[in-house]
Amino acid sequence: MNWRRVVRERLDRAPALRVLGVVQHGAGAALLDSLAWEEGYVTTRVEGTAGAVDAFHSTRPDIVLVFLSCATHDCLDVVRSIKAEPDAAHVPVLFVSDADDDVVQRGVDAGADGFLSASTTPRRLQSLLRGIRRLTHATHELQAQRIDLRRQRNALVAEHELARRIFASLLGDGGLDAPNLRHLLQPASTFAGDVILAARTPFRTDRVLVGDFTGHGLAAALGALPVSNIFKAMSAKGYDSPRVLCEINRVLHETLPRGMFLAAACAELDARTGQLQVWNGGLPDGLVVKPDSGLTLRFESRHPPLGILSPAEFDAVPAVAEIERDDRLYLYTDGVTERQDRRGRMFGEARLEEVLEGSRNEDDAIEGVRAALDRFAGGTTAEDDVAIIELRCARPAPLRAVVPFTEDCACPHACQRGSVEITVESAMLRHIDPLPVFMHMMMDMPPARGLKERLSLVVGELVRNAVEHGVLQLTDTRETGAAGFADYYRRLDEARSELEDGWIRFNASLTCGGPGGFAVVVELSDSGPGFDFDAVTPSLEENLSPHGRGLALVREVCDSLSHDASTNTVRAVLAFDPAECRSYPGPAVPA
Amino acid sequence: MRISSGSEPGTNRVTIHIEGRFDFSTHAAFHEAYSAHPEGTRFTVDLSQAVYLDSSALGMLLLLRRHAGDVSDAVELSEPQPAVRRLLRLAKFERFFRMAGA
Numbered sequence: 001m002n003w004r005r006v007v008r009e010r011l012d013r014a015p016a017l018r019v020l021g022v023v024q025h026g027a028g029a030a031l032l033d034s035l036a037w038e039e040g041y042v043t044t045r046v047e048g049t050a051g052a053v054d055a056f057h058s059t060r061p062d063i064v065l066v067f068l069s070c071a072t073h074d075c076l077d078v079v080r081s082i083k084a085e086p087d088a089a090h091v092p093v094l095f096v097s098d099a100d101d102d103v104v105q106r107g108v109d110a111g112a113d114g115f116l117s118a119s120t121t122p123r124r125l126q127s128l129l130r131g132i133r134r135l136t137h138a139t140h141e142l143q144a145q146r147i148d149l150r151r152q153r154n155a156l157v158a159e160h161e162l163a164r165r166i167f168a169s170l171l172g173d174g175g176l177d178a179p180n181l182r183h184l185l186q187p188a189s190t191f192a193g194d195v196i197l198a199a200r201t202p203f204r205t206d207r208v209l210v211g212d213f214t215g216h217g218l219a220a221a222l223g224a225l226p227v228s229n230i231f232k233a234m235s236a237k238g239y240d241s242p243r244v245l246c247e248i249n250r251v252l253h254e255t256l257p258r259g260m261f262l263a264a265a266c267a268e269l270d271a272r273t274g275q276l277q278v279w280n281g282g283l284p285d286g287l288v289v290k291p292d293s294g295l296t297l298r299f300e301s302r303h304p305p306l307g308i309l310s311p312a313e314f315d316a317v318p319a320v321a322e323i324e325r326d327d328r329l330y331l332y333t334d335g336v337t338e339r340q341d342r343r344g345r346m347f348g349e350a351r352l353e354e355v356l357e358g359s360r361n362e363d364d365a366i367e368g369v370r371a372a373l374d375r376f377a378g379g380t381t382a383e384d385d386v387a388i389i390e391l392r393c394a395r396p397a398p399l400r401a402v403v404p405f406t407e408d409c410a411c412p413h414a415c416q417r418g419s420v421e422i423t424v425e426s427a428m429l430r431h432i433d434p435l436p437v438f439m440h441m442m443m444d445m446p447p448a449r450g451l452k453e454r455l456s457l458v459v460g461e462l463v464r465n466a467v468e469h470g471v472l473q474l475t476d477t478r479e480t481g482a483a484g485f486a487d488y489y490r491r492l493d494e495a496r497s498e499l500e501d502g503w504i505r506f507n508a509s510l511t512c513g514g515p516g517g518f519a520v521v522v523e524l525s526d527s528g529p530g531f532d533f534d535a536v537t538p539s540l541e542e543n544l545s546p547h548g549r550g551l552a553l554v555r556e557v558c559d560s561l562s563h564d565a566s567t568n569t570v571r572a573v574l575a576f577d578p579a580e581c582r583s584y585p586g587p588a589v590p591a
Numbered sequence: 592m593r594i595s596s597g598s599e600p601g602t603n604r605v606t607i608h609i610e611g612r613f614d615f616s617t618h619a620a621f622h623e624a625y626s627a628h629p630e631g632t633r634f635t636v637d638l639s640q641a642v643y644l645d646s647s648a649l650g651m652l653l654l655l656r657r658h659a660g661d662v663s664d665a666v667e668l669s670e671p672q673p674a675v676r677r678l679l680r681l682a683k684f685e686r687f688f689r690m691a692g693a
Contacts, residue, residue, distance in 0.1 A: 317640045453677075457645075460647055489647075550646035556681045
């Protein structure tokens with residue numbers, strides 16, 4: 001920008017230069033009068049030093065001319081008083097009087113900006129003022145711009161802070177306060193492009209996700225919102241990790257600009273069985289550290305980051321391993337290993353692994369990592385976000401009691417019982433698969449948790465039976481082969497999306513099942529007109545038909561399966577010993 | 592869920608890989624994977640990456656068996672994970688399919 005031209009143009013439109021003259025005994029009056037006749041000046045005259053400061057306030061001059069000998073103390077005090085005013089820093093104060101070098105020095109010490117000879121001609125004064133006028137306007141412009149910039153910056157800082165708080169509450173830190181989790185998340189700017197998420201699923205497994213968006217700051221942080229929402233909502237409903245990853249990948253693939261993606265690792269741990277599943281797409285190796293033998297397992301990246309592949313290409317199958325009580329899993333972003341010291345060297349994997357192994361018997365290894373990073377970085381600014389989480393294989397936390405276990409059983413074994421029931425109406429049936437909801441409720445009945453595999457088969461098939469044959473009354477064409485099979489599922493989709501009336505009711509109760517044992521009773525009722533129960537439960541032995549296998553399978557894993565035609569209810573009873581009920585019972589499965 | 596297929600060199604078997612959940616939502620992709628091959632083709636279904644099967648998935652396997660000639664060694668079910676293997680045994684599928692790695 002050509003500032004000279006800008007200033008000149010503004011000057012043409014600029015208001016007059018306000019001049020305050022401090023005179024005494026007529027000295028300087030002639031010079032002031034000469035200005036008053038010229039265009040572009042507004043002059044004010046004040047007699048003597050007494051009224052000078054007041055006049056400065058009332059006239060707010062652009063320049064002050066003092067026509068007094070500045071040898072007097074009065075005079076220096078006036079200069080000091082004016083210059084002490086907050087607004088006066090940029091207002092030049094000039095003496096128009098003859099003075100020797102000492103006086104000039106004292107005047108300048110007091111705050112004066114310059115001296116003119118008492119013999120200055122009107123023309124020379126005007127020339128000088130024109131120059132000053134130019135400077136004054138430039139100064140005003142700069143001041144105005146500075147005020148404007150400061151206001152904009154304050155607004156920006158306030159907006160950033162507000163956005164940061166909104167982000168923090170949207171992302172939340174729910175789940176990260178579990179006693180077997182520790183984490184460290186250090187953003188390089190106001191917003192973190194790294195994410196750490198954790199959830200306890202209805203099946204009482206611990207699930208964590210650590211991610212690193214391309215870049216950092218606000219743009220990267222925006223992507224964290226849908227990821228967090230999907231992760232939390234689907235985990236709470238009981239969807240498994242592969243489904244959650246597929247959905248996150250799909251949403252990121254559809255919404256992120258090309259070139260932006262989420263390197264991430266997702267782990268799920270069932271502390272009761274020690275089964276650990278890790279999916280790693282683009283993060284450094286996930287590490288398992290044992291309290292006695294140290295680093296024993298690595299989960300390297302086997303997939304591209306989330307958001308790159310289309311849903312059809314995406315592969316959510318995790319690596320699986322078994323770990324033991326008190327083993328610890330670490331997932332982290334490359335901000336940890338690429339943290340630099342003063343000389344630009346990186347922290348590196350070897351140092352990190354050394355710290356983790358070294359603190360394998362410490363209570364808080366993450367604190368050890370934080371301290372080691374701080375020591376290594378030596379006060380340098382982080383270039384990238386730093387994120388690391390520790391998931392410890394610990395005895396599962398006590399359960400949140402959703403089902404009241406207050407009713408005492410009447411049997412002599414002093415066991416307890418409870419039940420849950422939910423009815424799903426047509427409006428919901430049109431849109432959601434009720435299976436995860438039912439499973440969620442079942443898994444809140446502690447003794448039923450060990451029955452997950454059998455229950456998901458039983459509830460899954462009973463729900464499909466109640467919806468497809470009960471409520472929707474679909475005639476089965478699957479027997480006729482592939483075309484009939486496809487046709488059946490097309491009609492199912494149609495009928496389901498157009499469903500106006502109808503409901504299914506799910507009831508699960510936990511009752512006494514003999515000494516030390518339990519029985520889970522699952523009942524599925526529906527609003528339909530009823531169906532031929534025996535016709536839909538054929539034998540499995542010689543059944544080569546592509547349909548009609550669901551209820552027969554249910555019968556295999558249940559202790560009893562019955563149908564009450566009067567209430568349209570199918571009832572399955574599963575007895576089990578809570579000590580050993582991870583999968584199907586022995587007798588039903590040939591060894 | 593992901594389904595892919597390919598022929599093994601040196602054999603006349605077509606392998607179909609199933610990954611993730613195998614349920615009614617996958618019938619179109621599964622049908623597409625085998626219907627391109629002529630009737631009577633032998634198939635191997637690689638279940639090593641399948642995490643869940645429901646009864647409609649069992650139905651789809653039987654449709655594949657029909658397509659492959661309706662005999663017990665026409666279709667091989669390969670390396671199912673323990674939970675899937677238990678379900679296949681429950682359904683008596685070892686009578687209808689060749690089981691490998693199970």
